[in-house]
Amino acid sequence: xxxxxxxxxxxxxxxxxxxxxxxxxxxxxxxxxxxxxxxxxxxxxxxxxxxxxxxxxxxxxxxxxxxxxxxxxxxxxxxxxxxxxxxxxxxxxxxxxxxxxxxxxxxxxxxxxxxxxxxxxxxxxxxxxxxxxxxxxxxxxxxxxxxxxxxxxxxxxxxxxxxxxxxxxxxxxxxxxxxxxxxxxxxxxxxxxxxxxxxxxxxxxxxxxxxxxxxxxxxxxxxxxxxxxxxxxxxxxxxxxxxxxxxxxxxxxxxxxxxxxxxxxxxxxxxxxxxxxxxxxxxxxxxxxxxxxxxxxxxxxxxxxxxxxxxxxxxxxxxxxxxxxxxxxxxxxxxxxxxxxxxxxxxxxxxxxxxxxx
Amino acid sequence: xxxxxxxxxxxxxxxxxxxxxxxxxxxxxxxxxxxxxxxxxxxxxxxxxxxxxxxxxxxxxxxxxxxxxxxxxxxxxxxxxxxxxxxxxxxxxxxxxxxxxxxxxxxxxxxxxxxxxxxxxxxxxxxxxxxxxxxxxxxxxxxxxxxxxxxxxxxxxxxxxxxxxxxxxxxxxxxxxxxxxxxxxxxxxxxxxxxxxxxxxxxxxxxxxxxxxxxxxxxxxxxxxxxxxxxxxxxxxxxxxxxxxxxxxxxxxxxxxxxxxxxxxxxxxxxxxxxxxxxxxxxxxxxxxxxxxxxxxxxxxxx
Numbered sequence: 243x244x245x246x247x248x249x250x251x252x253x254x255x256x257x258x259x260x261x262x263x264x265x266x267x268x269x270x271x272x273x274x275x276x277x278x279x280x281x282x283x284x285x286x287x288x289x290x291x292x293x294x295x296x297x298x299x300x301x302x303x304x305x306x307x308x309x310x311x312x313x314x315x316x317x318x319x320x321x322x323x324x325x326x327x328x329x330x331x332x333x334x335x336x337x338x339x340x341x342x343x344x345x346x347x348x349x350x351x352x353x354x355x356x357x358x359x360x361x362x363x364x365x366x367x368x369x370x371x372x373x374x375x376x377x378x379x380x381x382x383x384x385x386x387x388x389x390x391x392x393x394x395x396x397x398x399x400x401x402x403x404x405x406x407x408x409x410x411x412x413x414x415x416x417x418x419x420x421x422x423x424x425x426x427x428x429x430x431x432x433x434x435x436x437x438x439x440x441x442x443x444x445x446x447x448x449x450x451x452x453x454x455x456x457x458x459x460x461x462x463x464x465x466x467x468x469x470x471x472x473x474x475x476x477x478x479x480x481x482x483x484x485x486x487x488x489x490x491x492x493x494x495x496x497x498x499x500x501x502x503x504x505x506x507x508x509x510x511x512x513x514x515x516x517x518x519x520x521x522x523x524x525x526x527x528x529x530x531x532x533x534x535x536x537x538x539x540x541x542x543x544x545x546x547x548x549x550x551x552x553x554x555x556x557x558x559x560x561x562x563x564x565x566x567x568x569x570x571x572x573x574x575x576x577x578x579x580x581x582x583x584x585x586x587x588x589x590x591x592x593x594x595x596x597x598x599x600x
Numbered sequence: 601x602x603x604x605x606x607x608x609x610x611x612x613x614x615x616x617x618x619x620x621x622x623x624x625x626x627x628x629x630x631x632x633x634x635x636x637x638x639x640x641x642x643x644x645x646x647x648x649x650x651x652x653x654x655x656x657x658x659x660x661x662x663x664x665x666x667x668x669x670x671x672x673x674x675x676x677x678x679x680x681x682x683x684x685x686x687x688x689x690x691x692x693x694x695x696x697x698x699x700x701x702x703x704x705x706x707x708x709x710x711x712x713x714x715x716x717x718x719x720x721x722x723x724x725x726x727x728x729x730x731x732x733x734x735x736x737x738x739x740x741x742x743x744x745x746x747x748x749x750x751x752x753x754x755x756x757x758x759x760x761x762x763x764x765x766x767x768x769x770x771x772x773x774x775x776x777x778x779x780x781x782x783x784x785x786x787x788x789x790x791x792x793x794x795x796x797x798x799x800x801x802x803x804x805x806x807x808x809x810x811x812x813x814x815x816x817x818x819x820x821x822x823x824x825x826x827x828x829x830x831x832x833x834x835x836x837x838x839x840x841x842x843x844x845x846x847x848x849x850x851x852x853x854x855x856x857x858x859x860x861x862x863x864x865x866x867x868x869x870x871x872x873x874x875x876x877x878x879x880x881x882x883x884x885x886x887x888x889x890x891x892x893x894x895x896x897x898x899x900x901x902x903x
Contacts, residue, residue, distance in 0.1 A: 294797050314800040321801045327794035329813055344803030388802075 244428035251300035262452035278449035470592035497555020518585035654871035678872035696855035704833035707772035715780025787821030
């Protein structure tokens with residue numbers, strides 16, 4: 243068992259409301275990612291679940307039991323810190339052994355567990371070193387080993403990959419997913435990297451300014467963002483948003499363009515709207531009936547693809563294209579739109595106006 | 601894989617390096633520097649040298665005019681007089697040294713035991729009006745101690761702490777606790793709180809986390825702070841003079857001062873007693889000099 247449930251978490255630091263009623267339900271055995279920009283309250287949420295900070299309001303239930311008043315030790319959780327927080331005076335062996343020592347395991351048990359963990363994470367040859375003698379990637383592995391050496395209710399991870407270089411980060415993503423699958427344990431994983439969230443998570447909770455914006459599978463939050471902010475935050479390059487309104491069977495842009503009105507929207511005539519278009523749902527190379535005309539603003543070659551910036555009126559559309567695409571700025575272009583995959587948001591509230599079942 | 605290019609490319613501006621300004625006089629020290637240091641050394645060290653010399657001169661040479669700088673007879677008689685009474689037995693001075701050791705030692709331990717946990721608490725926890733409390737604690741050090749000597753004397757007389765070693769221990773500890781809290785708070789601030797967080801998730805209680813993981817990292821700071829507290833208690837003169845009178849309670853500073861005056865002054869004995877008095881602190885400060893420098897400069901430089 244390993245369910246984690248947080249209800250109505252509130253916490254302020256002086257005048258800053260860090261958590262403003264955060265509610266999360268983490269099912270047993272899931273890889274649950276809390277995603278948000280810095281300052282969104284992700285770490286505060288995790289520390290509240292761990293029992294490290296006192297809450298102003300709200301409750302934390304572990305395995306269905308109220309653990310709000312419990313000490314961190316009594317909660318039976320393990321955590322990987324962003325800074326790793328390895329004990330500087332202890333060897334790697336002693337760092338990994340620490341959770342077992344705290345729980346008074348016998349030294350033979352400890353030796354066996356440390357050996358198993360160090361071989362799982364390929365750090366056998368580091369056991370006698372001290373943290374200061376390790377590289378960032380090695381420290382990260384040791385911090386992971388210290389968390390994994392026990393079988394707690396759930397594992398809490400606070401941006402564990404942020405301090406690694408890009409190549410190592412990609413590698414560790416795969417490895418963490420592998421470890422999660424083999425343990426079948428509950429992971430609550432905090433990150434500001436949407437790629438991590440989309441590639442690793444079973445469930446993603448998106449946090450902004452201490453409030454949960456949306457909870458769902460990676461596909462759900464990408465394909466059906468609950469609001470304009472989520473649509474803009476998830477996805478790279480970011481979604482393009484065009485101001486428009488619905489008129490009869492057409493969408494009329496502020497810049498003068500028109501597109502057929504999508505059948506899946508609940509938008510009303512005359513309502514101020516934002517049309518959200520992802521780069522991969524746009525094309526500059528195919529002919530289609532739904533299209534926007536604009537002029538080439540810039541090219542951003544990324545190796546495996548090129549992002550074409552197209553100016554429509556005063557707004558910029560980001561279009562994904564093949565790496566071989568060429569053009570000169572100022573050139574007239576026709577951008578084909580896959581309207582079935584577009585999004586519409588209320589320009590005032592930012593809420594999605596897509597029908598639920600589409 | 602959708603990895604944005606921004607992650608891989610550093611956008612920081614190229615840093616300009618200006619060559620460091622050349623030091624006056626090039627490598628080593630300038631003539632001016634050497635001269636000033638020499639003058640300073642002579643002014644500072646001559647009294648010490650003279651004290652040591654007097655302590656090993658025979659009485660005849662001590663009073664000789666003109667003063668004998670080199671050609672005197674060396675004797676250790678004064679040092680013997682410091683510890684042994686003329687009629688055998690222990691001298692009053694040696695008792696006062698023992699008193700100093702007890703008073704300075706116990707008051708320092710007391711201040712450290714009380715001050716370090718307090719500093720930890722101020723550093724780690726959200727205490728109401730923390731800044732005001734810390735300022736209040738520091739403010740007790742604003743006035744010169746002499747100001748409160750009369751009130752303390754009257755209070756001590758009421759509770760029977762006059763001419764009592766415990767009285768001195770308490771007053772020295774009271775002066776050293778604020779100092780210890782302030783100095784140690786700086787050291788505790790330097791140790792990341794996340795070590796304790798990690799330890800608590802490992803399964804330790806908060807106090808165990810402090811004792812096992814933070815306290816060992818604070819040892820250099822504790823050593824530096826304790827030496828400062830020890831030096832204060834060891835050297836303290838005013839309270840010792842006012843609050844003690846009998847030879848069995850008196851600490852060394854008033855006892856040595858008591859040797860001067862009367863009809864004749866045995867300068868050889870005074871000098872020998874002063875050397876014995878100065879030695880422990882010098883030795884201590886020398887042993888922990890690395891920590892002392894670390895303690896004084898810590899917090900001044902952002903690492």
